[in-house]
Amino acid sequence: MTQAEPPRAPDFDAPGLARQLLRTIRAGALATLDPAGGFPLATLTTIATDIDGSPVMLLSTLAAHRANLERDPRASILMARVGKGDPLAHPRLTVTGRAARVPNGEEAARLRTRFIARHPKAKLYVDFADFAFFRLRVESAHLNGGFARAAALGPGELIVGEAEASAFAAFHDDAVAHMNEDHRNAVALYATRLAGAEPGEWRVSGLDPLGVDLSTGDETARVDFPEPAHDAGALRAALVALAAAARAKGS
DSSP states (O other): OOOOOOOOOTTOOHHHHHHHHHHHOOEEEEEEEOTTTOOEEEEEEEOEEOTTOOEEEEEETTSHHHHHHHHOOEEEEEEEOOOSSOGGGSOEEEEEEEEEEOOTTHHHHHHHHHHHHHOGGGGGTTTSTTEEEEEEEEEEEEEEOSTTOEEEEOGGGTSOOHHHHHHHHHHHHHHHHHHHHHOHHHHHHIIIIISOOOOSOOEEEEEETTEEEEEETTEEEEEEOSSOOOSHHHHHHHHHHHHHHHHHHTO
C-alpha cells in the first residue's frame, strides 16, 4: 500500500511553481542507468524546454549519459533553484520519464532555436556532428517547494498538450522575433516589474501557450499569462495585457 499524498496548502500553487522551475532552470542533474551495474549515474547537463515544456538536452556521443540513454531511455532530471542560506530551503523539481533522440528535421531545428536562445554559447558547438538533441517525455514529477511544501505531479500539470503545442509552433519564431525587435521596452518591463528581476538586456527566449520565458546573460525569468493563449490572436492579446499590467504596476 502506498502512502497517500498529504493535501496541498491552499496558498501553495504546486503546478505553477513546478512550471516556473522547469522553464527557468538552465542546468540540472541528469540521472541515467549505467548498464554495467544498473546503478544511477548523475551528471550535470544544460537544459532548455520545448514549447510544450518537455526538457531538452544537447548531448555528445562522448558523454557517458548519452550512451546510457541510448541503451535504456529511463532517466530523471533534478532542477534546483540556488541562493543564500540552507540549500534545502530553496525549491527544486525532479522530473522522470524516458529520453529519446530527436532526429534531424523541422522539430530539431525548432529545438536548436530555443536551446540557443536559452544557452547562447551553445551556438559554438550545437552543429558538431557528435551532438544531438534529446527530449525527456515527462511521466511524473516531484516538487519540493520548501518546508512542508511537497507535491507529486502528473505530466498534465506540467506539459502542454501535443496538438496545442504543435499549433503554437507555427507562429512561435515570428512572435519571438517581433517582441525582441519591436517591443524591447515591454520585454524589460515583463522582467523587472512582473517577474521581479534586476534590470538588464532582457530578451524573450521562448513563448508557449502558458507564458513567456525571458533571459539576459545567464539570468532567466518567466511570466505566466492570466489565461492560456491558444492561437496567435490570443497570444498577442496576452502579451499586450502583460505590458499594460507592468506599466500599471510602476505608476
